[in-house]
Amino acid sequence: MVASVDTVAYLGLEARGVECQVQLSAGLPAFVIVGLPDKAVAESRERVRSALSAIGLSLPPKRVTVNLSPADLPKEGSHFDLPIALGLLAAMGVIDAEMLSHYVVVGELGLDGRVTASPGVLLAAMHAVGEDKGLICPSAQGPEAAWAGDVEVLAAPDLLALMAHFKGDSLITPPEPGAPEELGGGPDLKQVKGQETPKRALEIAAAGAHNLLMSGPPGSGKSMLAASLPSILPPLSPSEALEVSMIASVAGTLEGGKLKRRRPFRDPHHSASMPALVGGGLKVKPGEISLAHLGVLFLDELPEFQRGVLDSLRQPLETGTVSVARANAHLTFPARVQLIAAMNPCRCGHLGDPALACARAPRCAADYQAKISGPLLDRIDLHVEVAAVSAADLTLPPPAEGSAEVAQRVAAARNMQARRYEGQGARTNAEASPELIEAAAKPDEAGAKLLADAASAMRLSARAYHRVLRVARTIGDLAGAEQVGRIQIAEALSYRHQAPRN
Structure with a gap:
């Protein structure tokens, strides 16, 4: 039988x-x-x-x-x-x-x-x-x-x-779909005192799904800023929620049948191995970059990650997928993430402060920052310095504008991008191909001249050139501007990475 x-x-x-x-x-x-x-x-x-x-x-x-x-x-x-x-x-x-x-x-x-x-x-x-x-x-x-x-x-x-x-003795009742995951949770931007420039960069990053690197001394609020990002991101659309929930289902983290609505926020420790971050292992499983699909991958203490582990992110950040090839398996996982990274400027963390900096400054900063490869830095759209918070800043009242107000502007900008790229294989400015972004972010005459001069002076790569255009387009979307101008180009250029001075 x-x-x-x-x-x-x-x-x-x-x-x-x-x-x-x-x-x-x-x-x-x-x-x-x-x-x-x-x-x-x-x-x-x-x-x-x-x-x-x-x-x-x-x-x-x-x-x-x-x-x-x-x-x-x-x-x-x-x-x-x-x-x-x-x-x-x-x-x-x-x-x-x-x-x-x-x-x-x-x-x-x-x-x-x-x-x-x-x-x-x-x-x-x-x-x-x-x-x-x-x-x-x-x-x-x-x-x-x-x-x-x-x-x-x-x-x-x-x-x-x-x-x-x-x-036929006792029939099983069909189940109802689980209640969607509740929104909310996490720190609010109102909890961040001062740091107006980093908060502006965080808003731009959220609006266009751009990668962001924050550099500053210990205790300046980098981790709190990163943790506040989910509070200003729009919820997942139904199709996005299904994508994210499928990954969570395979990983066994989908609890109570609740379909995901919040964008994932993954913050692996800097001791994470390459299979843990990009996927793999004896039984190939999705890594942190796939578990953060359509959400945020936060890497704190960036230079403390192993050099090879960080460089393994270069291809997924560009393509939005990660292919794990093993002798017994060849699998592809989605990995369209927004990379948010934080780091100290040097090993002691107090570069630029004569009272606290070590005796090896600025050489220690060059050695510390050299742990991050240039190609990886080239894939990060926004680089921002986070200054130390003074005692006077801590006594200030909470800012008038919190996550709710910023989230409204971010949602409006994301809606503009969704309409702009509908049917063209992109959801945000960060996902737009070079051809799409050149058409969508074509600057006016003054902006084009500034971009051309800056690209020559800063020796921007083709990738960096298009990333400047993407950030400028996002800045324009936040302002409701139809065309990218000199102001948007100038602000986008101000966030580009500069090589450390010797």
Whole structure:
């Protein structure tokens, strides 16, 4: 007797169909799983055996062979438990195999027969929609699966409930989509005293999704400014929310079936490895840059990251994707992030302050800043100095303008960009191709002359030239200007990186 159950294997953000074939044949009792299973899949034997025993069933005294087809596709994860168990029940005649053929099945089993959560259910649900089938998944992830759209979802708490449903004794109620994630949270710009120039740069960065580097002494407010950025960013659009939620589903961080609405904010420690930041590992998983897709990747103490780790960000920052190539896998993850970085000007952090700077200044600053490669700095649109906060600044009353007021201007600028690039493959000025930005940010005569002179004097690369145009276009959007002028070009040039003076 052979029974088949449809399930999936996850390859990056793709759910690829897998057929779980279960055969009961004469021979010495055995339980064998074939089809390139990893350790977690191989251990399904014991979980399935115990789960069946918990509901009063035992394996027949026959040879049980489970084949996960296609056999040359690596199978990873515990979500194969439930399809193996249902396939075995169908082969034993406990469940109608024809009824199972209309579903894609994912879920991990507990030893007591409970169906517990496993990563990637949202991807499995979208795969089921494409195959015009229903989905059987853990009850805790039913609200997550319901976001996939027009799909029949059986969110089962345990094996007994599934058996009762298929026999018609007690039907499982279809789940409702989980409530969207609530907005808000995080520091408000009103908490930042002084620092008007960095706050202006932060607003520009938010409006155009530009990369930003803040440099200043310890305690000047760099980390607080970065933490305030989510409070002025617009919420995710429905299509963006689905993209971000799919990544969170694969990573197993989508809680309670709540679709993401807040833009991600990831702040890895500077000891992070290259696979942790860009993705990879023995079992290839999305890294921090993918988990921050359509949001913010904040790197504090930038020069303290390993040089190779930082340089691995150069290609993803340019293309918006990261390709992880390994001997057993070649996967591509989305990585359209806004890089916000903070650093001290030198190792002691007090360059320029005669009372606190070390004896090696300014040489220590050149050595410290040389840890960051020029090509990476060239990909950062806005470079701003964050001055030390004085005691007098701390006694000032909170500023009149906070995150709510700035967020309105940012939202208006983002809406202008969405209309400008509609149907052209870009959402913000930072994503616009050189051809698009040259058309959208063509400066007037005075602005064009200033840009040409500055490009020659500052020896701007072609990338830097277009990034200046992108920032100038964003500044114009914040001001409601139709055309980029000399004022916008001048402000954009003021944020370009300057090589340290010896």
